[in-house]
Amino acid sequence: MSKKQQAAEVLVRLLVGAGKASPQPPVGPALGARGVKSMDFCKAFNDKTKHLAVDTPVPTVITIKPDRTFTFVTKTPPTTYLLKRAAGIDKGASKPGTEIVGKVSLKHVYEIAKLKQQDTNLKHLSLESICGSIIGVARSVGIQVIH
16 A cells, blocks of 8 residues: 655745736746645735835745645845846846946945845855855956956
């Protein structure tokens, strides 16, 4: 006789605009396929992200339990989004190694690093190492960091 296996928790990672969660794709299909009411998530997410600027992309990790309840954690916006907003550009360079599409100061990098340090996966890192990785991301997007 086989034993009935306990269903495990499911993690769903989504990138949703702040205050713009709706049951349409990508939220609806991702949650509906796992039996979760997407409207409940949308209301909770929009309420939690109402302090952010509208359409700011917010990485979200949703944990769905076997009884179809869920919890979610929002993270800080992607580094590339923050850098492009600080530089005042819409998209990065098509040839990042040779082309420069914008400039940011070290102060911008420091402010982004302070914001990113709030993430749980970056709490243990020093501010200097986070700044170093942000400078690397800026270089790969085609943004020059001015000292």
